Amino acid sequence: MLRKKIIRSIFNANYNYHTNEFFVQLSILKLEDIARHQSGIFMFKFINESLPKPLLTIFNSNYEVHSHYTRISSYVRPVRARLNVVKKSILHAGPTLWNSLDVYLKDIKTIVVFSRQFKKYLQSFYMCNNHT
Numbered sequence: 001m002l003r004k005k006i007i008r009s010i011f012n013a014n015y016n017y018h019t020n021e022f023f024v025q026l027s028i029l030k031l032e033d034i035a036r037h038q039s040g041i042f043m044f045k046f047i048n049e050s051l052p053k054p055l056l057t058i059f060n061s062n063y064e065v066h067s068h069y070t071r072i073s074s075y076v077r078p079v080r081a082r083l084n085v086v087k088k089s090i091l092h093a094g095p096t097l098w099n100s101l102d103v104y105l106k107d108i109k110t111i112v113v114f115s116r117q118f119k120k121y122l123q124s125f126y127m128c129n130n131h132t
Contacts, residue, residue, distance in 0.1 A: 003031060020126035033122045036097060039090060040118045043076070043098040044111060059095055075099045 007022045060077045078095035081087040108114040
């Protein structure tokens with residue numbers, strides 16, 4: 001909320017004015033999207049094996065579980081979650097986010113390009129969904 005108040009004051013907008021276009025103009029992400037962006041970067045590093053070795057074993061891929069080809073064999077398996085705390089952790093939210101990404105994002109080879117494109121991808125929803 002404070003972030004939106006500051007953005008409204010920068011643009012001299014009314015207190016109830018929608019802020020989505022301002023986030024895009026300033027090229028910044030909303031708080032919940034910052035968390036998604038960081039999760040996406042973590043998963044990119046996991047997929048490309050650029051995390052420290054102990055962290056490379058925290059997820060399994062579907063192809064490691066099934067001995068035959070499946071449509072989702074390239075997906076990363078999220079940890080089973082019943083509690084919201086676990087659902088919001090990187091162990092569940094990271095693979096869920098990665099599996100939902102478009103193929104063009106998953107095929108990017110460098111972290112810098114991925115970060116930039118993923119940020120644009122997240123911001124693309126701001127203009128489609130014009131809510132505060």
